[in-house]
Amino acid sequence: MLAPLSWLKEYVDITLPEKELGDRLTEVGLGTEKITKDNDDVIFKFEITPNRPDLLSIIGIAREIAAIEGKKIKFPEVYDIEKYIVKKTLPLKITTDSKINPRFTGIIIDGITVRESPKWLKERLIKIGQRPINNIVDITNYVMLELGNPIHAFDYDKIKGAVMKVHQTKGGEKFTSVDGISYRLPKNAVVISDNEEIIDLCGIKGGENTGTYEKTKTIFIRVPVEVPSLIRRASLSLGLRSEASSIFERGVNAGGTVDALLRCIKFILEIAGGEIVSDIYDIKKEEFNPWKLDLNLERLKNILGISIVENKVLKILEDLSLPPKKILKDTIRTEIPTYRNDLKIEEDIIEEVARVYGYNNFPKTIPSGQIPLKPPPYFKDYRLEEKVKNIFKSAGFSEIYTYSLVSEKDLTDNEINPDKTLRVDNPISREFEYLRPTLKINLLKALFQNKPNFEKINLFELGKVYLGRTLDEVKEEYRLCAVSNLKNFYEMKGILENLFGELNIDEDPSRYIEIINEGIVFELSYSDLLSKIKSDKIYKPIPKYPPIIEDLTISVSEKIPTKEIIDAITRQSPLIENVSFKNMYKDNRTFHLVYQNKEGNLTTKEVAKIREKIIEALKQKFKAAIA
Amino acid sequence: MEEELIQIKNSAVSLILEIKDQKELEELKIRFLGRGGRLTLAIKEIPKLPLEKRPNIGRLANEVKKSIEDTISSQEYTLSETKTKKIREEIDRTEPGIKPNVGHLHPLSQVLYDVVDVFKSLGFQAADGPQVETDYYNFEALNIPKDHPARDTQQTFYLDTRNSKVEPGEIILRTQTSAMQVRIMEKTKPPVRVIIPGKNFRYEQVDASHGFEFWHCEGFLVDTNVKLTDLFGTLDYVLRKLMGENTKLKFATTNFPFVEPGVDTYIQCTVCKGKARLPNGQGCSFCQMSGWSEIMPAGMIHPNVLKTAGYDPKKVSGFAFAIGLSRLVTLRYQMDDLRLLTNPDLRILEQF
Structure with a gap:
């Protein structure tokens, strides 16, 4: 997300220098990736976490800055609809379902002129990497970027039958988006149809058939709330992402549709002319009011490990636009604005207080409490592993780590049937498609790789192999594998005898060793080895009588x-x-x-x-x- | 007899004192003290002497034997002294030594065992779990349901379900060692202190700082009364212990659905020392010219995760973290490419 300093300053007074502002924003969770100069402006590049769709808007970022700076936000001017009396009306019949489209806000404007946007608008869009198209499309984009509610303008005259029906697809329907690309839609995508065809892939892309072009005179502007999972599924299955879809799948500001619409109307009437020819449509089942969350000061202290004075807590919440009210001796009730979908439980409020207080202002403590005596479930003995590896190290072997994923050719080269090997459905390339059932594959490759540079090569690896012909039989096993073009059979056996001796295992290791053209290799199950280790060694007195x-x-x-x-x-x-x-x-x-x-x-x-x-x-x- | 013994002694001692090497000494030893040696033969005559003479002659014979032996051992000492002196003089201390053929532990192992050690000092024990994992433990149990956008940050490898009863999409290669959190909590009661080093897999195109296979070390602690300051203190101790006492750290807020509050940990870049530029003026590629390296996401375990594991979030709390182990290795040894860790070239391995 790009944000120009000049634009941010429209909503909040900024006193911190850019670098410091960036550092401080990173500390509160708005990762500042880059700050670049752009003529007399400064552009911030932010990394937005998935929980904060509100930060995909300039006003959202301005709110974070306001919280840091302890300032108030200035909400931009919107069209004053109260004073307007509709003179003529155009018809539009909307049918929708709150289960697939929780809120449908819109309005019809007639008599507009579609043309190039004014210079200031084009410049702003270009600054944050958007391509200006025409005044209507640019305004809807601008307001989306400003306030965080995606907006789409339809050419009213092209909506056949003046009918909009929100419904889900059966799968396989054809749809061509405003940018002229055709898609076959998946099942259950939410779309709008007119009397004849699909005109909108909701929350993702508008249709070419009802787009706004030069000849468009009348538009319908829609500001919806969509169901995150439905948008996400459709967008994933089409491989189609848009700014709108990334906001909707994270959860849009459900309380913000009317404001966004009014802001949009203001710009359209100013820039494209025309007049409002309908009431505001606002179809919804619930009110989308702010909700309340209580913060217990004792719990705040217990979770954070510090006590922040009550006034400071109240001030932080105030600055975050989460109006606080003390309702009990140690309880503060906050009101959560609809754009903060991420705040659902008390711990979320605790984080809000902590992050603005500043993580780097916290003292550091070491956990008190009991140290568990028993080994945890899934215990792994790394000391033993280190000991085993050191035996090979001292025998002249160097350790390697190789990929778990191997190719089909790797398998067939080693006479392994790929059909009986676990496989990844979506490999990044054919080279890394199967889960290795043996470590030998990579050790032999490593031997060959080193041949041009080394005469004597001893390598080993301790790592997992993945057994089972199908997913029903999956078994992961640690293996120990070594390869050498230097050691003979008896030397390799001697090393293993040493290892077994160290581990107190009474077994002849010969069967693990294989003689190959390139030298000698062994592979054995480390997991099995661990199970064979006998209990601790017991001292035997040295003989009193000479042998x-x-x-x-x-x-x-x-x-x-x-x-x-x-x-x-x-x-x-x-x-x-x-x-x-x-x-x-x-x-x-x-x-x-x-x-x-x-x-x-x-x-x-x-x-x-x-x-x-x-x-x-x-x-x-x-x-x-x-x- | 008496005279004979004294003569033996005198001749033996004077001959021994004149020897030039160990061989001559051995010959003399046999000549006088051997089975058929002069002294041995003389001693054999003693029983034939009259009874009253025997004690004195016997004593004398012993004295003679002892003084011969003493002379021999003093000569042996002189001989070896001379030999050692000669070695000392002849040795060229500037010549390189003869090395035993010893291999090398991979840098990842070396760092891994350090990490295990440091955590051991805080009472954490190590565990290990499956890499072929269920969607449940990798995502759902960690508060990341099926349609959660956070899944985008962890592109997943799905396993081929053909010929099996497994539903497509249910079995994956784990994208995070955090998958072990609920697995472990399900099987034990607090207090828990555990680390889980291991390999993870993500569907990512490979470049210098991204791999589709990489190592993390997960860790978490659950107990009564665990606080955010404990997390900060633990991370600070561990990272400074691993990367040096003077390592600079900073913490930032971040979001992972399985922690709340969420913490990201940065260490000052070990290559440019936080200056973002190298001494030659070039930008530091290790930290993408930011002077800091993101190393350890962390946070207080989300109440939903504790609940899923069967713990009561009103009674216990905990923190969790994940060290980027592969990243830590490259930072420690200033390796400019993650792929070096999976390259079995001995020219790399022999440096460690």
Whole structure:
């Protein structure tokens, strides 16, 4: 939203310098994005939050400035209809429904001259990025920007049968907007039809068939209140946004239609001439009066954490044009103008007081109260995660973070069926369409990406994968995945053994490791890993008696897995404390044996007996011989 | 016998004192003290002596053995001293070291663990939740019904519902970690202090400061008597702890439907130090020349959200906030493009 300083000054005295004004407006919630000089004027660019449709108008912004400056607002002059007596009338039959069109305000003006707007009007519109069209259209736009109520002028003579029917579409109807673009309308859009066709897409765009052009002599001006959700749905499904629709979908000032109409009439009669030829139509079911909200001073203090003196609170509310009245010892009743749809509950008033008081004037406190002892629901142990990552870091692996969304090609390259992978309906591009079911995809791509610059590449990622063939089976899982063109199988296995050891998990990690052309990769479920962690480690006393240690070399077929041999050896006696594989040469394999008796000294005789048993067992089982 | 022992001693000591290296010393050790060494053989003769001579000779033999051993160990010390001295002299301290092959933790992780640590000191524990989320937890439970215009600020990825029982539009990729607020509150009673770091998704065209995937760290606290000043104090403590004690902050009003009052937090730009221009005169692109960076939207939890979660807004209150984690990382390391965080180029990663 653009706002020229010169225009704002018509409604409020501004004393703050521009930069300070911008900073202060940002603090109260009117985000000042840019302040630019424009000849002898200054243009403010504001970011308007969705809750404040009133700030999509110059008067709304002026009101915020008035609140900051502690000044009163000057409401612009409107046409004094009370004094006017209608001389001749033109007919118009309106049928509407308050459920889809809560308020319908309008008037007919005859004998106007459509031409170029006067210089001042064109200049103002250009300053805030609007293209001048003709005096009638420009006036309706000007008053909308000034007061925040969208206005549309119809060519009265083109309304067939002098009939306006507000209704909802069935879907599929054709409509051409004033700017000459044709649409097929969605179901339930609110439109106005005359006796023959749709002439207005309510709250979004007027129709080409009843627009105001050079030959137009008589106009009907409509200032409506529309239903936000209906406008929003139609506008979204058409992909059609207008200034009017963004005001209506946020909630227009329902009490402001008549004022906007009168302001509009004033300009039309002055600039385009003509005379009023109808009473004011104002079709509505409710009165749209201001509503009341109570502010409890004790609650104000409890929520804000500071006590603001009562007079200051009253002054702030006064400056915000929320007339306050003290009704009880600690209760202030405020009256909420109809343009402040965002103020619905007491907390909203508390924010009003707080923001004008100034967030940066608040003291800072640290929450008192109890610190929860138990882990929260959905607890995640980040210390453990850091520990796991550090194991890979110290093994030479660098961590990467990659996108969760991957392409169809990524999947097929990895022999994954895209039809059985979760997919986004509205991807930003084909490149990011599917939710990754494995981390491998991105790690392999990362490996290739680094190849031109690095010979040795070790990368890992700890991140989520998204499993399930359809949405009924969605399962998110954390995975740990690493890729290396440097490590061999045993090195990779060793790293995982280290990790499992740290986590006290008794499992052979071999099955997670895969040998590929580019090197070696592993992927495992980190979520599963967490569930396998055994409770804390318990100290075992160091042995009182010395162990007997020896190496045993056997000659055995290469096909027999080392693990089986180790298990077979271990089974032979409880006095065998540990067996580890040392090395392999041709069909000779050497094992490192530790014999230990916790109760007393081991004798060489005892060990010799066990050794014989081992040799016999290996001979029987694997046809092994002592080398 | 006596003479023989003394002779052994004298010859051993003088030979040991003359050795030039460890090898010679080892040879002498074996020659005198080894299994077939001269002293060992001599000692073996002792039992053959007449009984009354044995104690004295035995004592003497022990003395001889000890003095040989002492000489050996003193020579060993001298030898290693000489060796060390030589190493000390020969070393070139200007030559680069040999580094062990150690990898790097991603800058996002490093900042994330800092964030977790800082909050831990305030009694906040971490939680984690689904990224494939329902419209309910992501929007509706947070006071953002279906047709709410605030949805425009969070363009959403919808998941393909084909072959499933899910209604189109009901399952999305979460746009905000705030989706975890009601999930957590539903399952526990106040007091609650929790942070939820995690990835979010928004339908946005990618540029230097926008990504369709980005990281936030949500946090909220619910208890009896939680005040706006507590929120200000918490944000101030956390950000200055993370970004440096002298970091300048300012607060502004903003609107999110799930907080009231709503707060936006800005930190002074860490790149231009709030000057909006760089020393070379160019405008600072980090803060879009404003001198400030929006980093942490926050506010007092809206009574409707507390109600939805089954809490009584008359009895408890709370605050919530979301740190732009990706943004925090780029600000801390002065990275001028958010996309650097998802680029697996080792030339980037090795800097951290």
